[in-house]
Amino acid sequence: MILHAADAVQEGHRKIALRTVDTDVLVLAIALARRLQEQQVELWIAIGTGSHLRYIAAHEISNSLGSEMSKSLPVFQVFTGCDTVSCFAGRGKKTAFTVWKSYPAITDAFLQMATTPTPLVSEACMIYLEWFVILLYDRTSNKANVNEARKQLFVQKGGAYDAIPPTRAALLQHTKRAAYQGGYCWGQALTPNPDLPSRGDWGWIFKEGEWQPF
Numbered sequence: 001m002i003l004h005a006a007d008a009v010q011e012g013h014r015k016i017a018l019r020t021v022d023t024d025v026l027v028l029a030i031a032l033a034r035r036l037q038e039q040q041v042e043l044w045i046a047i048g049t050g051s052h053l054r055y056i057a058a059h060e061i062s063n064s065l066g067s068e069m070s071k072s073l074p075v076f077q078v079f080t081g082c083d084t085v086s087c088f089a090g091r092g093k094k095t096a097f098t099v100w101k102s103y104p105a106i107t108d109a110f111l112q113m114a115t116t117p118t119p120l121v122s123e124a125c126m127i128y129l130e131w132f133v134i135l136l137y138d139r140t141s142n143k144a145n146v147n148e149a150r151k152q153l154f155v156q157k158g159g160a161y162d163a164i165p166p167t168r169a170a171l172l173q174h175t176k177r178a179a180y181q182g183g184y185c186w187g188q189a190l191t192p193n194p195d196l197p198s199r200g201d202w203g204w205i206f207k208e209g210e211w212q213p214f
Helices: 002-010 023-035 058-065 067-079 093-102 106-115 123-137 146-156 168-188
Strands: 015-020 042-047 054-057 204-207 210-213
Touching (some): 106 123, 106 168, 123 146
């Protein structure tokens, strides 16, 4: 669908509408709209069904977010949960976006994953991501890493097991999967036949005849 929009631009169209029921397509359209800004293209998304059908101006949202947040948005979408990458239990997109706005430094990590995805996640990137996840679970925490925050929430604050952050080891594998989907796969949304590496290096393991999260 995103490729069709790119083809329409190549043919000279300056107002394009995509019909979808998938928010992932909306996210990709916002990221794409930033690339098309110089060509003054209006990219509209018709999303929903029946009385819930809405027309959303992806180009206006992209302009409002700015260049770096627009480019980072696909990774944010994946990192906080999509069809192929797990979410953080009880933490929805609205909560996650509020944390993003209050902690703009995380944009550097999302942008790195979006533009130069690699299974070798840098320590600097992990520090940003850990703090983002800590804030996602506890905005008042003073802990520097997820393992400490996890212990604090469980032991000192009586948090339920499914209401505390993942371990750092689990978060690392989650980050690899997010970089693969959001940076590598979605980063080639305009490539007709993208060349994708094996998932085996990106937080997945082939088991019982199918790929499963490691």
